[in-house]
Amino acid sequence: MTRLLPHPILTPALAGVWLLMNSTIEPGHILLGLLLGWMIPILTIRFWPETVRIHKPWVLLRYISVLLFDIVMANFTVARLILGNPDRLKPAFARLPLDLTSDLAISLLANSITLTPGTLSAKLSEDRKFLIVHALNETDPEAMVATIKKRYERPLKEVFETC
């Protein structure tokens, strides 16, 4: 089973991308997409050492909707900051201690941080225990770190790592 279908989530995702690219739902294209989605993970198995397991899909869906909402709000925040007086900005670096351990969860967290209000993940420490976060305008880095941990890290940990 695991050798024939090493990444059960990747296969439908690739088929979906194939159908989007051709923007069609003809049966022939669905079959071709599924075939490609089945063959590509097998041929590239060496590049995907980690198997992905989603434990709670509903938490993931809620996380994605929270993230999309935050992205839109982030854009308005950052737009206001850019149009305001740039001398009044208070950029700050902060260190975010990580509870996550899997590669995928860490990179998803880093991506979410970069996409949301005025924060940017800048560097992962070599021992994978800290993430350096840069904030565009933040007077209280501690509070920001706490918010990130509560809002993004906890659902990711629930979804990708068993507690």
Added chain:
Amino acid sequence: MLEIVIPIALALVAAAIAMSFWRLLRGPSVPDRVLALDTLYVNTIALLVLFGIHLGSALFFEAALLIALMGFIGTVALSKYLLRGDIIE
């Protein structure tokens, strides 16, 4: 309505490209220039999509997709070069 809005949007995106280009020429450090190139390719996608709507032709989609792919690879390769002094180890 669209006939009025699209030229305005085209002008705004063109101004954005001009500003990124200014940062590309001016940029005090190399990462600044790479960032300017990164912004330039995203702006170019915006320009192409707008132009496609303006002409009513979906042909520009493939060009935009190619620019997105190549631009990302270019940015990653340049950052990797800045980081390691080498692209392929």
Added chain:
Amino acid sequence: MLDYFLSFLILTGAIFTFIGSLGLVRLKDFYTRLHGPTKATTLGVGSLLIASVIFFSTRGTGVSLHELLITLFLFITAPVSAHMLAKAALHLNLDSLAKMPVEKAPEEKVKKVKKEVEEKTDEIQTDEKAAHVSSEEPAKESTPQNSNEKLADS
């Protein structure tokens, strides 16, 4: 009605694209500049692409969803390239308005970086261990920069 919605999306997209590049010009240091393009541009180009989906889908030639692919791709790649650039900038020890999170080893610096460091000597902590660690790192011979990227852990 649809026309107005499309116009709204196109204008929002163009304005956000514009603001993203404006940030590139206006902001003062590299790390704050990084915020403008990665945020404003993703939503800007995103709403332009959604406008394009709606425009081509309502013209009678069938649904056209492939623009969503570019949106998805940009939302995945923009943070990655921003992260790579920030990492490169931290590695090169670019000047920052914020206090740097990286421990520094002044002996290893080339002349240009040295001058920048002398302006903020108060932030520097000389550490024998850090100097030792950075001398072991293999990347430093090809680019003229400080190769100490050990984090301020201790």
